[in-house]
Amino acid sequence: MTPEEKSLDSQSSKKMKRIESKKRKAVAFLQLAKDVDAVEASLDDSDNEDHIQTKKQRIPEAFGNIASFVSQEKSTTRSKSNSKEVNNTILSGDALLELRKTLREKQKASLERAKIFLTLDDLASDYGAMLCKESPAPTLPPLFMMDVQHLMLYAIQGNISSYRPRWCKLLRPSKISGVVVIVLDGVGSEDYQAHPECFSNIQKFFEMSIEMVSPAEYGSSVAEELLYVPLSFREKLQLKKNSSGKQEQCQLINVEPMVPIIGEKALHTSHVNVENTDETKETGEMSEMKNLEAEELPASDRFPRTHLLLSTSQMVIEGFPMPSLNTNTDFVYSKEEYGTVTNQSPMFAVDCEMCLTVRMKSELTRVSVVNEDLECIYDTFVKPEHKIRDYVTKYSGITKQILDPVKTRLSDVQKYLRKILPDDAILCGQSLCGDLNALQMFHPYVMDTSVMYNLNGDRRRKTGLKRLTSVFLKRDIQENASGHNSIEDATATMELVKLKLANDIGFGDCVIGGALFPPEEQGDSDHKSDKLDDPDHKSEQQSVMTSTDGTKDGCSSGTVDTQSKSEALSHRQIIKRKKSFFHNTSSSSYKSLFSVIKDVKKTAALVDETPVVQQHANQDVVAIESDCDRTSKSLSKSYVEYHDFVYTCFPSYKKEVSGSLTEEEKKRLLGRMDKRLGKVLKHTRVGSLVMVILSGQSTAQNCQSAKTFIKVV
Numbered sequence: 001m002t003p004e005e006k007s008l009d010s011q012s013s014k015k016m017k018r019i020e021s022k023k024r025k026a027v028a029f030l031q032l033a034k035d036v037d038a039v040e041a042s043l044d045d046s047d048n049e050d051h052i053q054t055k056k057q058r059i060p061e062a063f064g065n066i067a068s069f070v071s072q073e074k075s076t077t078r079s080k081s082n083s084k085e086v087n088n089t090i091l092s093g094d095a096l097l098e099l100r101k102t103l104r105e106k107q108k109a110s111l112e113r114a115k116i117f118l119t120l121d122d123l124a125s126d127y128g129a130m131l132c133k134e135s136p137a138p139t140l141p142p143l144f145m146m147d148v149q150h151l152m153l154y155a156i157q158g159n160i161s162s163y164r165p166r167w168c169k170l171l172r173p174s175k176i177s178g179v180v181v182i183v184l185d186g187v188g189s190e191d192y193q194a195h196p197e198c199f200s201n202i203q204k205f206f207e208m209s210i211e212m213v214s215p216a217e218y219g220s221s222v223a224e225e226l227l228y229v230p231l232s233f234r235e236k237l238q239l240k241k242n243s244s245g246k247q248e249q250c251q252l253i254n255v256e257p258m259v260p261i262i263g264e265k266a267l268h269t270s271h272v273n274v275e276n277t278d279e280t281k282e283t284g285e286m287s288e289m290k291n292l293e294a295e296e297l298p299a300s301d302r303f304p305r306t307h308l309l310l311s312t313s314q315m316v317i318e319g320f321p322m323p324s325l326n327t328n329t330d331f332v333y334s335k336e337e338y339g340t341v342t343n344q345s346p347m348f349a350v351d352c353e354m355c356l357t358v359r360m361k362s363e364l365t366r367v368s369v370v371n372e373d374l375e376c377i378y379d380t381f382v383k384p385e386h387k388i389r390d391y392v393t394k395y396s397g398i399t400k401q402i403l404d405p406v407k408t409r410l411s412d413v414q415k416y417l418r419k420i421l422p423d424d425a426i427l428c429g430q431s432l433c434g435d436l437n438a439l440q441m442f443h444p445y446v447m448d449t450s451v452m453y454n455l456n457g458d459r460r461r462k463t464g465l466k467r468l469t470s471v472f473l474k475r476d477i478q479e480n481a482s483g484h485n486s487i488e489d490a491t492a493t494m495e496l497v498k499l500k501l502a503n504d505i506g507f508g509d510c511v512i513g514g515a516l517f518p519p520e521e522q523g524d525s526d527h528k529s530d531k532l533d534d535p536d537h538k539s540e541q542q543s544v545m546t547s548t549d550g551t552k553d554g555c556s557s558g559t560v561d562t563q564s565k566s567e568a569l570s571h572r573q574i575i576k577r578k579k580s581f582f583h584n585t586s587s588s589s590y591k592s593l594f595s596v597i598k599d600v601k602k603t604a605a606l607v608d609e610t611p612v613v614q615q616h617a618n619q620d621v622v623a624i625e626s627d628c629d630r631t632s633k634s635l636s637k638s639y640v641e642y643h644d645f646v647y648t649c650f651p652s653y654k655k656e657v658s659g660s661l662t663e664e665e666k667k668r669l670l671g672r673m674d675k676r677l678g679k680v681l682k683h684t685r686v687g688s689l690v691m692v693i694l695s696g697q698s699t700a701q702n703c704q705s706a707k708t709f710i711k712v713v
Contacts, residue, residue: 026096029096113687114170114172114173114176116170116171116208116689116710116711117169118167119169123166127139142213142324143210143211143212144322144582145225145693146225146312146313147212149229150166154170155170155173155689156600157596157600158173159174162232163317166317168210176689177644177687178644178646178684179645179688179689180688180690181646181648181691182680182693183647183648183649184677185222185649185651186654186655186697187670187694188214188694188696188705189211189696190704191704198671198674199670201674201675202692202709205690206692206710208709209707211707212708213706214697214705215696216695218579218581218582219578220582222706223647227615228592229590230312230313230590233509234511234512236307300498300502301343301501302503303501305347306341306345308447308497308505309341309445309446310447310448312582315433315446318431319437321433321437321441321442323442330440332414332440333577334417334418334421335418336577337576337577338424338444338445338580339422340424345445346372346424347428347494347497348371348372348421349371349491349493349494350432350436350490351487352366352368352439353365353397353398355396356388357387357388357389358387358388363384364384364413364438365381365383365391365398365403366380366381366382366397366486367380368486368489369417369490372494374494376490377420381408382408382412382413383403383408395483396483396484397486410439413439414439426446427445428446428494429448429449430449430464430493432448444581447497449465450463450465452497452508454509454511455468455508455510457511458511459511465478468496468508469496472496472508473492477489571698575698592616594616594619594621595619598620603642603643604620605622605624605643605646605647606621606647607623607631607649608649608651612649622639626649627651628651629650629652630676632676633676633680635648636680640683640685641685650677652669652673653673656669687712687713688712688713689710692708693708693709694707694708
């Protein structure tokens with residue numbers, strides 16, 4: 001057969017397939033028409049109106065008003081005697097085309113709208129798989145205001161956003177016409193549950209809601225959490241480059257929290273937009289910030305090590321244990337109080353090995369800690385509280401013979417680590433979140449080699465420690481047939497961190513376009529590798545290792561209550577300790593949310609109390625001060641119609657509830673707030689993403705979680 005004949009045959013075959021496809025569709029529509037007629041005919045047999053309505057619901061709603069198309073083409077009047085003729089009714093060509101057109105229009109209209117729905121089941125499933133404790137039912141991880149911020153950024157920036165919300169899914173963010181955020185300050189989830197009748201407008205307007213950790217629980221506010229965006233690794237790298245493209249030390253700004261700890265005086269320093277650093281310097285406002293550039297770096301570091309610390313958002317996304325209300329109640333803090341982390345803070349690499357217990361969860365069976373000098377300062381086996389089901393020796397290196405004589409328990413490990421770690425210690429690890437969950441410990445200052453290194457260009461796909469060590473350290477690990485060695489893994493992790501610090505923040509990270517291989521003159525790294533292979537050096541390491549009963553330096557192997565001292569802390573002290581996890585002031589640089597909005601050429605309006613408005617006075621935002629709900633309502637009603645982003649705070653309840661109010665007075669305040677909120681909601685543009693946030697509260701007498709309502713109108 002010639003090529004021309006093959007081409008004609010192919011075209012003929014495709015044409016026949018199209019004809020057959022049309023025939024199948026026509027048959028399907030005919031069958032549907034018969035079904036509709038059958039339902040309508042059966043409706044004539046009953047005089048019961050309720051029964052008729054029930055049967056009508058059987059008509060497929062997904063195909064719209066098909067009955068109207070069918071009725072237009074009936075050639076005879078339907079009756080009981082001629083039902084057979086009715087059932088054989090056939091749609092004409094014009095009616096069929098009109099039906100297809102209507103279906104296409106409905107489908108097109110659906111694709112023109114943004115949609116949002118919760119994904120809590122998937123989130124709980126992923127979190128449950130990561131937990132190292134028994135969970136009889138799927139457990140949601142704690143959600144924070146930065147989770148709301150991630151949704152806001154995705155709705156504002158679309159697919160160029162660095163974050164995706166983990167607790168919900170937003171389809172077609174480009175179709176969002178505006179974002180409206182309304183904060184009911186001081187109102188908590190318990191207020192909503194106790195007085196549902198006071199929130200009629202919220203209940204009528206919203207179908208989806210989720211409880212979150214209140215920022216007040218760690219001395220912050222909703223405005224502070226939402227209106228400042230932490231810089232990504234890529235943005236920090238861009239700050240390091242001058243106009244000629246040469247590397248220079250990055251200027252890092254110390255960001256102070258706006259909200260004081262309860263019982264303390266308000267702080268006068270404020271957030272500073274790092275994108276406007278040069279302008280700030282020129283206008284003489286440098287007195288309002290602390291520049292960490294002047295801080296001396298260790299000789300081996302080429303840039304501030306605090307740049308590599310994970311931000312709060314990154315810690316949440318990566319699954320690190322975070323202290324919050326009524327979650328992880330059996331976890332302990334690595335220190336009772338934390339110091340300020342600096343570029344001189346010591347680093348410690350941690351690696352844990354786990355075995356599978358009868359709870360079908362992995363539990364800690366070994367932990368090793370290595371310092372910056374690559375010395376193992378702590379190594380011990382740990383006996384789980386529950387019977388081991390599978391030692392997973394191929395990976396853990398743990399056997400029954402090793403673990404049987406061990407008396408050290410998890411509480412002993414926690415006690416010793418709390419003793420040896422400084423209050424500004426930086427913990428390093430490969431997927432360190434798993435190690436801290438196994439240790440059941442909170443720690444605020446962390447580096448993760450699975451985040452700072454990336455060889456595939458996708459943040460969701462992590463490169464393993466074995467490959468990273470092979471590529472960057474030029475040696476193989478985890479080759480022992482008897483399983484992994486936690487000292488070896490911790491040592492490799494520390495070397496990778498130090499190698500990163502010896503180059504630049506983009507080194508080894510494909511996502512931000514960094515170099516993938518170290519310079520040829522990496523003699524120090526090779527020397528360290530040789531040192532590790534030296535038997536004398538190994539023996540030196542073994543001399544500082546703990547025995548399997550965990551009694552190094554007089555540390556008793558008996559069970560200790562590590563929470564006893566925590567329970568004696570005052571409410572102010574508890575908030576101060578938690579703040580270390582959420583206000584990592586020396587390591588995080590921020591930019592204003594309004595600068596992000598400006599970059600995508602959208603307009604914004606801000607209605608809040610004076611301190612918040614003053615923070616953003618130099619931004620391209622319509623910022624109006626409001627000290628009462630009435631003013632906030634009046635301004636917001638017009639702003640939501642004309643601006644792409646509107647942030648509004650209703651402050652009255654928080655001011656009033658601080659006094660001694662009766663339940664009736666509280667209900668009256670809540671009802672008035674809800675009524676004013678309803679008037680703002682009526683003016684929102686079609687296609688807007690609307691979020692109402694109950695900020696929650698935290699006092700020595702009462703702690704209430706926050707609650708967020710979401711909807712695309």
